[in-house]
Amino acid sequence: YPYFTNRLVLCLILLVVSFAIFIPSLDNEFVWDDVTFIVDAESYLETFDFNPAFLIQKPKSSVKYYRPFFTLSLVTDYRMWGLSPFGYHLTNILLHSACTLALYFMVLVLGREFRLKSPDAVAFLSSLLFAVYPLHVESVSFVSARADMMAGMLLFLSVGFYALSYKKLLYLIPAALSLYLSLYTKEVAYSFPIVLLGFDVISRRLFNRINIIKYPLLAVLVSVYIVVRLDSFLSGSDLMKQSIVRGLSGIDAVKEFLVGFLGSYLYYGWRFIYPYDLNHFISTIPGGSAFYITLSAIFVLAVVAACIVSMKKKENYTAFSLLLLFATLGPAVMIAIFPTAITRFAERFMYIPSAGFCMLAGYAIVLIGSRSGVKWL
Template identity: 25%
Template sequence: MLKTKYQILFLAFIVLGLYYPALFSPSCSTDDSYMINNLLNMEDFSIRALFFPHGAGQYYRPLLYLSFVFDKYLWGLEESFMHLENVLLHLVNTLLVFAVTRQLLKLMRQEADNWLPLAAALIFAVHPINTEPVNWISGRTDLMAGTFVLTSLWLLLESLRSAKVLPAFLSGCALLLGCLCKEPALFFAPPALFLVLCYDRMEGLHQSIRARIVRGAAPVLFIVLGASAYLLMRSSALSSKDSGIAAVTKQIQAPPTDILNLARIVAKLTGFYLKKVFLPFPLNFGIVEVANLYVVPGVLFLLVLCWLLYRRSVSAFLVFSGFCICAPSFILAVSEMSWTPIAERYLYMPSACFAIWLVFQGSRLLKDRLTWAPVMVSALGLLLTGSAYATVSRGILWQDNAALFADTLKKSPNFGVARNDLGVALLKQGKKEEAYKIFKSGGVGNFQAASLNIAKVLIEEKDFGAAHKLLRERYKEHTRYHAKVLDMLVQVLEAQKANAKTPHESRVLNRELAEVICEQYQATGNPFYQYRLGLTHLSLDNRSSAYRCFSSAKAAAPATAHYRPAAIRLAQQFRKQAP
């Protein structure tokens, strides 16, 4: 068997080789572009505001956001470097799977230098289900959470093996850090507590109740403290409204009929994700529908899980961990909190548990059947080769947004988000006619981003009336695209004003324009909008209001602002009209 250092080098070679194409991928129009634009426009930064904003929201992932802030200041949000970070995180997690498997073997008093750790790490490294979080910049949330959860598990195993307090304390800290990257990390706490209860039964290792209490007290204490610390931090940070907790509470308080439907959905998704972890194909970035037939394997799996928990074995722990970490995604499916209700990225952390479980099961089969060894090794080789090919092919697909969303649309033809993003990708490639055809098709959906793209087409075709109507409908919805809605509404109103046929029509448009520009100023505090508002008040012959706006713009505008000289001149010109 290769020495440990050579195994680590081999794993690094495999991961970096498989995901090398990711370095040449652009940012994805789904989430990546919006996040990068926000970071580029971020003028100041506060650690305290990041961790304790005292606001509202459904996600609380300050450590993840902090990593993106570092990207801004370290290498200016260069896409290739951001992709490289994802690849390196996946490499770290692969090595952690290797280390956790060795630690499990030590706890079970088996030889840690056998082939199991390398096999588990290789299966995790090449598993095609992991291509989405690794190739997608925004998928870093799963990678970082996975790093800390696996670290927490390694430290927990070390604490149980050595009966030392420090690893237990660090395990709780790692769990907290994982939760600050993505919420499902919190759901590793129940399996961690289960491990403390069942570790003594692993492969005939039996201890007295007193010995188990002494050895397990510190791990239990620090795991509970880590989870509690996250909940307290989240409660403080989202003190105005926690939409995530509210969604969970709503499902718990649902009527009995809704509970039965929720149980059906949970069973169906369990069966679907179970199939995905064993057979991930077809890979799809936008899964929106799951066949009801998956209810059957889902129910069977849940029954088997109950039996495994009763047995209190290492297999029970691994299967229970994968299920618990995946379970929060069920809430997303029923509450529509995410742009896609079902996703392959939700299986990133569970796939690590699956890889370790699979090699342990293979080892158990070979225990008394050594003649099967050549067959098992050949099967593993074929599995790894096929998975590696699929992983590389998928990575190459991610290099082209148009190809990625065309593939997504082929597999989910009714997914409006994918159709809209395909149009965006084609537009960036200069294929204007194809993009506009997609936006006008009516199949892009009725959500904000798609509506804005439809409005762009209407503006391009000078159908300002239809664009105005659409934007006014979206104006009522205060989503993350509201600022863009205001910008486009100003553009449309200016165009309509230029084509106004009567003074009355022009006055009505100017009043609406003043309302929109005023909201832009209130939202941003940018003095340029005060200058624009002053010009609009002049069109309404409201000179006193115009003077106040010009004076405000003059006082607040930067010395180099292009509109400042005009604001100064107009403020002086209309000073006499001031009240």
């Protein structure tokens, strides 16, 4: 009972903080893609028919984005608010708050799963940092960027319930449903199965007998999505025409790919550490010199090594946090190499991966505090 009461209070604090910090955005107008997806699409939003089959309807042609669940959120807002920006921004803030609470749930489950000494404290501090993290401004204040928050919330719920499913198999249902819906929310969800599989590897459950049920179920759901999406994927030739390696071959193409891959990870990694000087129009990032390439390679190898060492030392929470950060950042890195978005680099791409960084930061604060004599929850 005391634990339930404490957690309820902590959830209320997270809810208030995550909402209050973005209240100024309620006065914002529609910007950038908001005009395309909302204002210019008013007739579509007005005549949209709420049909569950909408989530499994095949796109009629090749498209860069296929996000019907995100579209449903805009339709819902339009039915409630019309073209009033206030309502859409209110929904974005509420989504951020929901995402913060979902992260708290996930970290709390993982903390107990990985036997942290103060799981409640780690979960609260990690979620509090996530709630106020500066790099989230674009994701929350830009209506059309809400797909990141929706996908993030679904990922955190999926991981939390997936971990619980080893104790009670029924939890696999919300875990699988969350994963499935995330695929229809934003393409970053392509990395989510890797996160779930990584959890099994880190927790030494990869060959657990219950996975005879879990893996086929998840594979079927992913396969259904692929079948629905298959005909609308951009072709390899279209991707190559837009890529940074177009016109190159052999060693030159491999070199350019590695420069873009490693350099993007280093750039985003630095932004996690220094989340200031916000820039909504990132045209280019540093790179190209031998020093920068070397530094990028060292950074990526260091993260991979830290994850492996953490696993061997059974610091499973640290290993999973690094995996979450690295895996969910992968799609953003691929966009830098194969630009399917207008912007090759964006702070909104860091919304979900930042959860891994906040998890590490929250854990570090608790460890340092414990060694200093602080008594946590």
